[in-house]
Amino acid sequence: MSFGGQTPTIIVLKEGTDSSQGKGQIISNINACIAVQATIRSTLGPYGGDLLLVDSNGRQTITNDGATVMKLLDIVHPAARILTDIARSQDAEVGDGTTSVVVLAGEILKEIKDHVEQGVSSQTIVKGLRRASAMAVNKVKEIAVNTSDSNKRETLGKLAGTAMSSKLIKRNTSFFTKMVVDAVLSLDQDDLNEKLIGIKKIPGGSLTDSLFVNGVAFKKTFSYAGFEQQPKSFKNPKIVCLNVELELKSEKDNAEVRVEQVSEYQAIVDAEWQIIYNKMEAIYKTGAKVVLSKLPIGDLATQYFADRDIFCAGRVSSDDLERVIQATGGSIQSTCSDIRPEHLGTCGFFEERQIGGERFNFFEDCPAAKTCTLVLRGGAEQFIAEVERSLHDAIMIVKRAIKNNTIVAGGGACEMEVSAYLHRYADKNVPHKQQAIIKSFAKALEVIPRQLCDNAGFDATDILNKLRVEHRKGNVWAGVDFVHEGIADNLEAFVWEPALVKINAIQAATEASCLILSVDETIKNEESAQPQAPQRGLPPGAAQRVLRGRGRGMPRR
Template sequence: MAHMIKPQIILLKDGTDASQGKGQIISNINACQAVVSIVKSTLGPRGMDKLIEEGNGTTITNDGATVMKKLNIVHPAARILVDISKAQDNEVGDGTTSVVVITGELLKEAKHFLEDGLVAPQIIKGYRTACNLAIQKLMDMAVDLKEKSAEEKRAMLIRCAETTLNSKLVADYKTFFAQMSVDAITMLGDDLSVSSVGIKKVTGGSVTDTLLVEGVCFKKCFSYAGFEQQPKRFENAKILLLNLELELKAEKDNAEVRITDPDQYQSIVDAEWNIIYEKLDLIAKSGANVVLSRLAIGDLATQYFADRNIFCAGRLEVEDLERTRRATGAEVQTTAQGITPSVLGSCGLFEEKQVGAERFNFFTKCEKTKTATILIRGGAQQFIDEAERSLNDSLMIVRRAMKNTKVVGGGGAIEMELSRYLREYARTISGKQQLVINYFARALEVIPMTLAQNSGADGTKVLNQLRQKHAAAGPEGRWFGVDCMNCTVCDAFQNYIWEPVLVKESALNAATEAACLILSIDETVKNPQSEKPQAGPKGKGKGKGMGMPMGKGRGRGARVLKG
């Protein structure tokens, strides 16, 4: 008697798509490969740029995190690559393309294993082991420049910044921007918060007209009549920061007044004027000669301050107000009552100057300076936007390198050395793990290979030269990497192609975690968009499968698969 197969019931909503098994993992890997192929060509000094067109304009960039973000990827597994590039950008600032490329190569190698019948958990175990070994070797190889003199440390920071800027649109001015990045971070003292460095963009002029301001500067705010009568320069300025609206309309917005006699209306108008004049008198008596507010400062207040030789500006950006607070030592006030000299800030020089077609307010010579502002100049808006992204990466690298003074050779040198080390380790163990670790080592070679290919060199030839150098030369040859300019190999450390060890550590960890995460997903369940039920008592809604107890309602809540 034939064995009866029981019907299998899946409690999923009608229209739900469920894919599973090895085919699902390979499908996810293929989706990730498609994304990697887009950003791969942006890697290195000779990498190409991407032009991404959106509804609000076009973006030209070769920054991995920006490309990934602008692509608007919808595939759930491929979105993991977007997340790791964003995490790398937030944590370190550089290596955003590398982390995506390494993840893609690890998945490519894993795909061959899966097709040959190796289960995903075995691959994940091998990858994690290889990553731990690689990080340990990375730390052992890193060169610590902690004991160097101040001049040597500064030179090290400039070289790390130059290595970052090599692959950017502003590579022709890398020394100029690298020195500016180091100077900007140095101005922050012990507080190495990147938000303390403001970046402002002004179209026009040459890129070498870019300024570094020791202090704060921002574009002239929206101003009312009477603004031009105010003084535009103060030495030893006293600064008052407000989060307060100084306009007549403010009082009537906050209250409701009912009158029985029309003659009372004038007394209400007079009361409003008295309230705002009281605020203005208190501010004028505080001794401040520069008044800045996050909210509007109206025409009455503007003229009032102009008559008393006080400069005012309203509607400041929150970031500008915060950086002014850090630079001048002022405390933001939410009321005009009780303003004491202790809450006022100070700066050696305040002035309003013309920069290109814009007017900017500059606060410089601040004793408590913990801020810096970079004023980027350039031709096209797209160029300035990309210069800003490049500078952000450079600033992040300098900040990280200042905290962690260990560096390694760039240009694919460290990846080749880690690859060699892992291959040697793989020979000392047996079983399937030997194969997985060996292929992890091979995946790391994608960085020098891609650098060579993007430079127009013969990737296979350059890779073979690097393997030979790293295998034969011992400790002296471990820093050989790709010379992208001359399409050959060179000693990256001797040629000052340096990268902070933190960049490589973060990239390896993130890439391995992402690859393991994608390999561990063996089923994807896509739920159809829920429809809102029409109004009605619970249990009687007319939406699809909604509001009904399970098991009722003509089978909408379940699919029955008969064996």
């Protein structure tokens, strides 16, 4: 049967399938993202609050780190999960600004929601947003200040301090700033692998009892009888790192040795003992005073080394052993038969000592130190975990700042300047519908200083009006002053952030907004317990046809 000469298209979907599309679908996605933004926006800035997140197992996490919050939030809505992705990408690429990027993306969507409701095509909006984003990024690059000529350590300290200002450790900023800068500068400056900065957490004591170790520290490993007889400190020891098991082991399942005389059995036992003795003798002859291995070092070997005044530790984790190799200049050995002097590492001082309720092995004053360890103390495990997340953000900021010398002022100064620029540009140079889109983007940028004021309990409307006036006068770095509840030149106040943080946040927030706008249909297939019978006489397999159209995406489970 035909209608007007055309055959109607029939889409047959499995029973229970939820299908929604069109303008209502886009608005629904925007509303979901705004709801996520409302959850996280209160954590922004120096006076932002922390969220207490409890998972299904009852484990609690107290944090204001955007990436951590987004990871722990159990977001069901498929479009809102995109905000989780941009928070993670900001964390991986820059390390800081994870809350800002989610707040900014939510605000862009909130501002353009009116245009969607008025029937403006989503493709027109996407074009306008991309244009505004490109102009905003160029403006940030244009106003950014180059710091390559200034005191490097001082500049890095200021950047780390700004990153910590919104964290739990802001009262101890000066203490941790030095620790973070020393940690990053101790790495190989060519690759700056932050994974070589070990962070060890020991409950107890105060925050200021935390230590910076210019080398490696790790928790005492499992030990056998004879361990306490070993010496626990050396000066300038030679260190050998192994991937060798020094333990007598029972045979594997179903292993079978047939002997006709008892003397033959004894010869087999003696051979096993001789193999392990040969290994230990070879290690002793190298002159090494510290023996570390990824694999177990048993009670026989422990006692053997104790008798010869050698310290040993087996079952050392791969990460810790890798950092020992980096710090001491040695190399890992998979055999004991050919250990040469150049394979051994060394350090200025080795000691095992008690910290809180744990015993730790310290390798300090390492000659080849391209790694370090931060030993964190604190009253509660959740508190120390949040300190670790805070230091991670600061470490990543310092790392990026070494590679990129440009900085901008924080406290909403950069966003207000870019917003003012976009408003001026849109009024003069952009015709038609895109003018409204660019102005909406510019208004969305103001959410950062507004939210900073709200979280601090300031009058946001009053301060934003003052900021608009200052930026119109040409005061580029006017931002929120948290000390005197007003506005200040944040570049002179040393509220600094790498330009990379702002650029990445603007780009990621815009991409997320465009992606959410381009989805105008969601088809959700619920799992059905019983296989559905073919419908309307169609052959089996035709029951799950999906019609794909331009600009339509289908989140899959």
